[in-house]
Amino acid sequence: MGPEGIHPDLRDVLRKSNIDLSVITGKQAGVEVMNGYWYKYPHAAITTDCVIFGYDKSGLSVLLIKRGIQPFEGCWAIPGGFMRLDESADECARRELQEETGLDTAFIEQFHTFTDIGRDPRERVITIAYFALVNKTEVRAGDDAAEAQWFPIGQLPNLAFDHAEILAAAHQSLKEKIHFEPIGFELLPEVFTMPELQNLYEAILGVKFDRRNFYRKMMNLGLLDAVDDGIVRNSPRIPINYRFNKEKYDEMKEKHKFRIEF
Amino acid sequence: MGPEGIHPDLRDVLRKSNIDLSVITGKQAGVEVMNGYWYKYPHAAITTDCVIFGYDKSGLSVLLIKRGIQPFEGCWAIPGGFMRLDESADECARRELQEETGLDTAFIEQFHTFTDIGRDPRERVITIAYFALVNKTEVRAGDDAAEAQWFPIGQLPNLAFDHAEILAAAHQSLKEKIHFEPIGFELLPEVFTMPELQNLYEAILGVKFDRRNFYRKMMNLGLLDAVDDGIVRNSPRIPINYRFNKEKYDEMKEKHKFRIEF
DNA sequence: CTTATTAGTGTTAATTCTACGCAAAGTTAG
DNA sequence: CTAACTTTGCGTAGAATTAACACTAATAAG
Numbered sequence: 001m002g003p004e005g006i007h008p009d010l011r012d013v014l015r016k017s018n019i020d021l022s023v024i025t026g027k028q029a030g031v032e033v034m035n036g037y038w039y040k041y042p043h044a045a046i047t048t049d050c051v052i053f054g055y056d057k058s059g060l061s062v063l064l065i066k067r068g069i070q071p072f073e074g075c076w077a078i079p080g081g082f083m084r085l086d087e088s089a090d091e092c093a094r095r096e097l098q099e100e101t102g103l104d105t106a107f108i109e110q111f112h113t114f115t116d117i118g119r120d121p122r123e124r125v126i127t128i129a130y131f132a133l134v135n136k137t138e139v140r141a142g143d144d145a146a147e148a149q150w151f152p153i154g155q156l157p158n159l160a161f162d163h164a165e166i167l168a169a170a171h172q173s174l175k176e177k178i179h180f181e182p183i184g185f186e187l188l189p190e191v192f193t194m195p196e197l198q199n200l201y202e203a204i205l206g207v208k209f210d211r212r213n214f215y216r217k218m219m220n221l222g223l224l225d226a227v228d229d230g231i232v233r234n235s236p237r238i239p240i241n242y243r244f245n246k247e248k249y250d251e252m253k254e255k256h257k258f259r260i261e262f
Numbered sequence: 263m264g265p266e267g268i269h270p271d272l273r274d275v276l277r278k279s280n281i282d283l284s285v286i287t288g289k290q291a292g293v294e295v296m297n298g299y300w301y302k303y304p305h306a307a308i309t310t311d312c313v314i315f316g317y318d319k320s321g322l323s324v325l326l327i328k329r330g331i332q333p334f335e336g337c338w339a340i341p342g343g344f345m346r347l348d349e350s351a352d353e354c355a356r357r358e359l360q361e362e363t364g365l366d367t368a369f370i371e372q373f374h375t376f377t378d379i380g381r382d383p384r385e386r387v388i389t390i391a392y393f394a395l396v397n398k399t400e401v402r403a404g405d406d407a408a409e410a411q412w413f414p415i416g417q418l419p420n421l422a423f424d425h426a427e428i429l430a431a432a433h434q435s436l437k438e439k440i441h442f443e444p445i446g447f448e449l450l451p452e453v454f455t456m457p458e459l460q461n462l463y464e465a466i467l468g469v470k471f472d473r474r475n476f477y478r479k480m481m482n483l484g485l486l487d488a489v490d491d492g493i494v495r496n497s498p499r500i501p502i503n504y505r506f507n508k509e510k511y512d513e514m515k516e517k518h519k520f521r522i523e524f
Numbered sequence: 525c526t527t528a529t530t531a532g533t534g535t536t537a538a539t540t541c542t543a544c545g546c547a548a549a550g551t552t553a554g
Numbered sequence: 555c556t557a558a559c560t561t562t563g564c565g566t567a568g569a570a571t572t573a574a575c576a577c578t579a580a581t582a583a584g
Contacts, residue, residue, distance in 0.1 A: 499560060
């Protein structure tokens with residue numbers, strides 16, 4: 001399966017013709033021959049798709065792009081693209097995210113690889129799916145001309161390929177992960193208030209919490225630092241600003257004590 | 263990226279020679295040409311690897327095979343192989359498992375896709391990794407001549423490629439999943455006793471439980487049915503045989519009430 | 525002035541967890 | 555034969571956690 005070397009018959013033909021043999025080099029992936037690559041066995045193509053989650057007071061939403069080319073032209077789709085041979089899937093997903101949002105440090109996580117045979121009508125394509133959690137306020141429009149738009153989860157348009165399935169799986173994965181890792185914070189600005197945090201959790205998990213119990217639970221976890229913003233807060237009417245404390249989280253994670261669940 | 267059609271120069275050369283052009287057909291993946299496939303862009307190869315977990319009273323172990331070919335010839339490795347274009351990754355993993363163990367109904371689950379650039383010295387290969395939970399007593403030797411052997415987790419040999427990393431990730435994934443899904447039962451014979459079940463959990467999670475609390479927890483979950491095996495059990499000295507109740511599990515899963523944790 | 529919002533503390537009952545004790549009745553080792 | 559051990563099953567007392575709601579203070583918004 002590796003670089004097979006060029007097929008003897010083909011080599012012969014090429015040698016007899018005046019095509020430059022110097023382009024025929026044993027590359028890491030297959031044999032490069034005349035602007036193309038030759039393999040003894042058929043190879044599927046590999047893409048990464050990145051479900052980008054954002055959050056604001058209206059709830060949880062995902063960033064979709066309108067496809068400019070066939071197939072599914074004009075259809076909404078999860079951002080993604082073909083993996084290059086000089087990058088890992090993580091790097092590929094991060095590159096896609098950067099192109100689409102301008103962000104290069106967001107939280108991303110691989111959650112599943114989709115391999116159904118007919119999922120792309122053109123050829124056999126498998127996709128390594130990621131989800132990203134971004135702070136919507138930091139996102140700027142994508143570089144490319146592709147139309148991009150946020151859709152509230154629950155008001156999604158029809159999606160290209162098997163992207164509806166991928167998106168549903170991403171949402172499910174997010175729900176499951178949020179119990180045991182403080183990834184919810186990735187969706188908020190660096191500084192946030194307690195009601196904002198609670199709304200976020202309620203939006204993702206689809207449940208309601210008692211405000212006071214939520215407050216106590218969060219404070220007892222010790223993950224929140226009040227921000228000293230100089231504002232005199234003699235009135236509780238002004239929400240307190242908090243910041244996530246990463247050190248305490250790392251410490252807590254080792255002891256397997258972390259859990260946010262109601 | 264799709265089927266690119268055959269390169270005009272190459273087509274010309276082939277036409278001038280006496281090589282049969284009929285083999286050049288537009289296939290789903292790339293263009294088939296003279297026992298090979300030609301693509302405009304380089305493609306990585308795709309494999310699945312399947313970490314097969316087994317369990318007996320000596321603890322948790324994994325099935326490894328000794329590689330008969332280069333690279334890493336003579337080295338132990340996780341069973342796996344190249345994905346064909348007419349099968350999904352799930353089917354590929356299940357096929358590998360069947361070839362290695364003779365089992366065709368075991369529990370398998372995809373947990374991560376490994377894509378590091380240098381992970382295979384031959385060419386770019388990504389692997390979709392699965393773990394399987396099998397009942398060791400049902401496993402028969404693999405069909406192929408390849409040497410296969412069970413290794414207790416914790417006494418693993420040096421492994422080929424990045425298989426040590428894959429195996430560690432599989433074990434971690436198993437540990438996390440076992441809290442919320444009754445996949446532990448997949449490792450046991452259909453009928454088992456309470457001490458066997460407890461030993462299994464202790465072996466996987468690496469902790470000790472109080473026998474009585476474990477008993478009560480399991481019974482309260484309602485997932486175990488005592489087996490009516492006709493043996494008169496007027497003595498507690500004879501362990502009771504249990505069987506896993508799948509219906510109750512499905513019912514419980516919907517209500518999100520399932521958890522095994524101590 | 526009224527209503528709504530936010531922070532924070534209290535309280536209380538219900539539930540769950542943890543760590544044991546104990547009895548019955550055999551099996552196994554010596 | 556005896557002593558030690560195994561397994562089932564119930565009990566239980568204290569600690570910890572959860573869930574549900576009361577209440578105050580302060581003030582912004584209308």
